[in-house]
Amino acid sequence: MRIGELSRATEVPVPTIKYYLREGLLPAGELSSPNQASYGERHARRLRLIRALVELAQVPVAQVKEILESLDSDDLPLHEQIGRAHRALTPTRKQTASEEARAAATTQVTELITRRGWSVEPEAPALATLIETVAALRTLGQDDLVGFLDAYADAVERFTELEIDAVTTNPTRDQLAESVVIGTILGETLISSLRLLAQESISAHRWKDH
Amino acid sequence: MRIGELSRATEVPVPTIKYYLREGLLPAGELSSPNQASYGERHARRLRLIRALVELAQVPVAQVKEILESLDSDDLPLHEQIGRAHRALTPTRKQTASEEARAAATTQVTELITRRGWSVEPEAPALATLIETVAALRTLGQDDLVGFLDAYADAVERFTELEIDAVTTNPTRDQLAESVVIGTILGETLISSLRLLAQESISAHRWKDH
DNA sequence: TGTGATGGATAGTATCAGTATCCATAAGCG
DNA sequence: CGCTTATGGATACTGATACTATCCATCACA
Numbered sequence: 001m002r003i004g005e006l007s008r009a010t011e012v013p014v015p016t017i018k019y020y021l022r023e024g025l026l027p028a029g030e031l032s033s034p035n036q037a038s039y040g041e042r043h044a045r046r047l048r049l050i051r052a053l054v055e056l057a058q059v060p061v062a063q064v065k066e067i068l069e070s071l072d073s074d075d076l077p078l079h080e081q082i083g084r085a086h087r088a089l090t091p092t093r094k095q096t097a098s099e100e101a102r103a104a105a106t107t108q109v110t111e112l113i114t115r116r117g118w119s120v121e122p123e124a125p126a127l128a129t130l131i132e133t134v135a136a137l138r139t140l141g142q143d144d145l146v147g148f149l150d151a152y153a154d155a156v157e158r159f160t161e162l163e164i165d166a167v168t169t170n171p172t173r174d175q176l177a178e179s180v181v182i183g184t185i186l187g188e189t190l191i192s193s194l195r196l197l198a199q200e201s202i203s204a205h206r207w208k209d210h
Numbered sequence: 211m212r213i214g215e216l217s218r219a220t221e222v223p224v225p226t227i228k229y230y231l232r233e234g235l236l237p238a239g240e241l242s243s244p245n246q247a248s249y250g251e252r253h254a255r256r257l258r259l260i261r262a263l264v265e266l267a268q269v270p271v272a273q274v275k276e277i278l279e280s281l282d283s284d285d286l287p288l289h290e291q292i293g294r295a296h297r298a299l300t301p302t303r304k305q306t307a308s309e310e311a312r313a314a315a316t317t318q319v320t321e322l323i324t325r326r327g328w329s330v331e332p333e334a335p336a337l338a339t340l341i342e343t344v345a346a347l348r349t350l351g352q353d354d355l356v357g358f359l360d361a362y363a364d365a366v367e368r369f370t371e372l373e374i375d376a377v378t379t380n381p382t383r384d385q386l387a388e389s390v391v392i393g394t395i396l397g398e399t400l401i402s403s404l405r406l407l408a409q410e411s412i413s414a415h416r417w418k419d420h
Numbered sequence: 421t422g423t424g425a426t427g428g429a430t431a432g433t434a435t436c437a438g439t440a441t442c443c444a445t446a447a448g449c450g
Numbered sequence: 451c452g453c454t455t456a457t458g459g460a461t462a463c464t465g466a467t468a469c470t471a472t473c474c475a476t477c478a479c480a
Contacts (some may be wrong), residue, residue: 048350049350051306052346052349055303055306056303056339056343077417079413079414079417079418082413086406086410089406093265094265096261096266118408119415120411126402126404126407126410127403129266133399133403134400137396139258139262140262140392142392142393142396144376144377144379145373145392145393145400148369148373148376151369152404155365155368156404157408158365159361159362159365160405160412161412162361163358166357168416169354179352179354180413183352183355186347186350186352186355187362187405188402190340190344190347190355190362191362191366192398193336193337193339194336194340194363195366195370195401196296196334196336196394197323197336197337197340198363198367198370199292199296199374199394200292200296200330200334201329201330202370202374203288203289203292203390204329206374206378207288207289
């Protein structure tokens with residue numbers, strides 16, 4: 001495949017493909033002469049993955065790069081690969097909450113994690129986000145939602161188990177890692193749109209009269 | 211409160227507050243003279259909400275504006291207010307999937323919705339996202355994840371009911387609408403960080419040896 | 421009376437995700 | 451063989467977003 005065919009096969013414009021090549025998201029094609037390269041099915045597959053992450057899941061290009069790098073480093077233990085992808089997905093946010101709000105939230109989240117028996121490294125980026133979110137909800141006067149932390153955790157635990165079961169059926173390690181990453185990211189898009197639909201449907205019934 | 215005090219109270223820089231004023235995210239203070247305005251607790255509250263949405267939930271400023279406008283239009287029925295906020299949250303995405311992948315996904319999603327008895331308008335933006343996501347998962351060879359659509363929907367339905375119950379305890383309509391919006395948006399941040407933590411924890415146990 | 425803050429307007433900046441342009445070369449066609 | 455079109459690689463440009471910075475004519479307050 002030359003670049004034009006790759007473009008037609010994936011519906012990604014040629015200049016965009018060139019951009020991804022420049023940025024190192026897509027490995028270079030095999031050069032047959034200084035200005036002639038050929039791309040294979042692997043490239044098409046990778047390109048489709050990039051588009052799904054960038055367009056659908058709105059993952060920034062720089063993060064997509066890190067995620068793909070973690071996928072490509074199959075010398076790492078699987079758990080470490082997943083950890084890297086997670087880190088790429090959770091940008092270090094500015095701390096929004098006040099000192100004391102954060103302290104309270106930290107205690108609450110830590111207790112939640114102990115209660116559930118989760119093993120989480122203290123540096124996990126998602127932990128910081130969770131703490132900031134709980135603190136923000138408190139500050140915004142939404143304490144009742146915070147009261148549902150356990151209910152959320154229940155639900156989340158349940159489908160995470162399912163996901164991991166599903167994904168474990170993958171024959172090779174490579175495919176396994178890729179499935180986990182796709183599942184993590186597109187799964188989120190899936191959940192969030194399902195949630196919006198559920199909300200609309202339930203709220204329509206509940207507040208017909210308001 | 212003058213702008214400097216508002217800035218100190220919320221830890222938002224003065225130029226940023228001015229920017230939000232310009233963009234119409236924050237209502238102007240009450241002018242006592244041509245260059246002297248005073249802001250109240252309502253402004254501080256609004257500002258904290260803006261920050262939570264922009265920094266924590268990464269909602270683009272333009273969308274935040276629409277969301278706030280829907281909150282402020284309490285002449286609309288509640289369900290319509292929520293619908294507007296939803297629309298602001300789901301940017302119309304480019305269609306990524308191929309014709310036939312989308313057709314298949316549409317059928318599957320429609321069946322899911324019927325099976326669940328959800329009432330969803332066909333123009334709901336989340337619907338389009340859901341369809342594109344299912345199509346993308348298929349294209350990327352993750353059919354097994356698509357098989358879990360019902361399991362996801364179960365979980366999502368369960369906590370959406372809880373949220374709506376919680377939020378319904380709010381005394382006034384204004385507060386109710388605000389709670390729904392905050393719950394929708396920050397709830398998503400909450401769920402996604404819980405999910406990442408659950409994944410790390412489960413994957414650590416499951417793949418110690420990989 | 422003068423020092424610092426304020427409202428309002430306008431301009432500038434950094435980052436991001438592409439697009440566009442150029443060029444020397446190569447491939448395919450008649 | 452010549453001509454058109456495509457290609458790889460480099461560099462430059464663009465439009466959107468979310469602020470920052472600067473200016474200036476007031477204004478409050480010590």
